[in-house]
Amino acid sequence: MSDEKAPPPPPGHLTTGTAPLTLYIQHLLQRLRAFDRRRPMMWDLSVTGFWVVVAVLDYSTGGWRSVARNVDAPEPLVLLMSLCFSVPLLWRRRRPMAVLVLMAPASLLNIWTGAVVQAALLQLIPAYTIALRLPLKNLAGAGLLMCLPAAAGAIAIRGTADRQLVSYLWAFAFVTLLAIAVSTRREYTEALVERAHRLERERDQQARLAAAGERARIAREMHDIIGHNLSVITGLADGGAYAAAKNPERAGQALEAIGTTSRQALAELRRVLGVLSEPAPAADLTPQPSLADLGTLLTGVREAGLPVGLTVHGSPPPVPASPGQQLAVYRVVQESLTNTLKHAGPRATAEVTLTYTPTGLDVRATDSGGAPQPPRNESPSHGRGISGMRERASLYNGTLESGRLPTGGWQTRLRLPLEDTHP
Structure with a gap:
């Protein structure tokens, strides 16, 4: 058997039976968020419809009687309260405070009648939205809208403080802390993403500056190499043309010097351009001219x-x-x-x-x-x-x-x- 490990799956790919549960959850959440971004109204209708169905089923099956203090509460009233807790969720994101205001009378009626329909827990959804998206000053108003009906019921009906008011306080505190945790994590993630983008922009900017500096350096080298050698060649050519009629031997020496200078210029150009076209290990490693090469430089100028x-x-x-x-x-x-x-x-x-x-x-x-x-x-x-x-x-x-x-x-x-x- 081969000891080589299989390459890891690409990001976002889920392999059945091997991916951790958290990856499935993340994948599902990403798909839900994508659907929400594409069709927000459809998502709101789907969420609201789901909770309306749950509330109506709780009423129709009599499940509310398992926790009610008064099992003889009028059924039409129970149905009305269930709808008052579920239908306003359609506006939970645009008007969360208004949704809590609409639910508050139904919450007070729910406690006073003793029906205690479980759909009252849906108040936690707009409370979570308020804690997540609105300024902190709105959080106090949301807490009052949720807990005041429970406090009034605890005062009017003795022995219900632990069961009603405390449970409401704990539930509100839980969703508030959850919203704060989610908001903090979201802001931290956005800060990381922004920092990554900023570092990427700075990296690209540094790369452009380095490329500009390298282009300037190469331009200087090309100018010095071409300008000097062409000037020397021009001087040699003028001198050779002048000597051609009177001293053919001198003209031949000028042509030979032109050839030598041209070959040197080509060699230097290949060295400079080789740095651009060849990988670093294969580049020409000929030393740059130094003070020791001034004598050779002056000899070429004298020949010109x-x-x-x-x-x-x-x-x-x-x-x-x-x-x-x-x-x-x-x-x-x-x-x-x-x-x-x-x-x-x-x-x-x-x-x-x-x-x-x-x-x-x-x-x-x-x-x-x-x-x-x-x-x-x-x-x-x-x-x-x-x-x-x-x-x-x-x-x-x-x-x-x-x-x-x-x-x-x-x-x-x-x-x-x-x-x-x-x-």
Whole structure:
């Protein structure tokens, strides 16, 4: 025999002979509530008709005589009292106080005549509705409407206080506590449902925010990769076209550099897009660019025709900057040199300066300008270049300044705190 257990039945499914009694009861109550929501008037007529039939049967079979103090009470009066206790139940949900008011004279008559028809217990149904749905101040009025006839009968008929008044008080107290318990449980369940819905909405909102943040991060990466490499390729292509007529060997070197740069750009794009299209275990785990890759970056820019130098002041801290901080520095330098290639003109030169201080890292990328070019975009609202650099700086509590120099060139300056990198 197999030791595997059968899967549990789906919610709401009942298996004959195996489901606990409580599941059957819950299932039945759910069906009754669903029927009540669909056809409330039909439900009220069904409930009222049931109790009218029970009251009339109690009268017709003489069952009321088994508990009556006066078995000789007029039968038409007994039938009238039975109908007065059962028929008003049709309005028990819309006008429960009015129903109790209609039943109160019949209750007084029932006690005074000694008939004591058992249909008088139907007063507990509107009393339960009042305790369940109406404000607390209505509960006192309901108690008076139920217990005053019993109190009057106990005063007029000696020896009936224990049998009538006390039983009415206990019955009213019971239905009141039951209604309070049901109301409390209903409110608690509604609060749990609302809390679950709120948590679900917050979860969806967090997921949307995380997705938006990830899209922004990927957009920055795509912009930096494509923008820089296309600028390098454009510079190489212009230089190769110029050298093709005079120095074919130099043109061939430019084409070879274009191919190398294109392959590097494609590899970086595949790495970024692989994170979106592949499961986490299969994603490309190539490290992100760091400060150690600045030399390779500058070599590619020089091959594109932009003379650029690198100067480092100070010493790196004992604990190096985090990978995210190093990537931010790399991308800022990359974007700055890309802007120089686009806007500074063919005779421009550039300089990158890294200055380590006791509390941080200062990165300057400057160019000398050149032939007049269209103005660079300094507004973060009209492109992702400078705004993307500012976003990267703000991720690590850094600041970024970018603007034109008095000499006509352009400077981008990144200040990045590195306090957290010290031991």
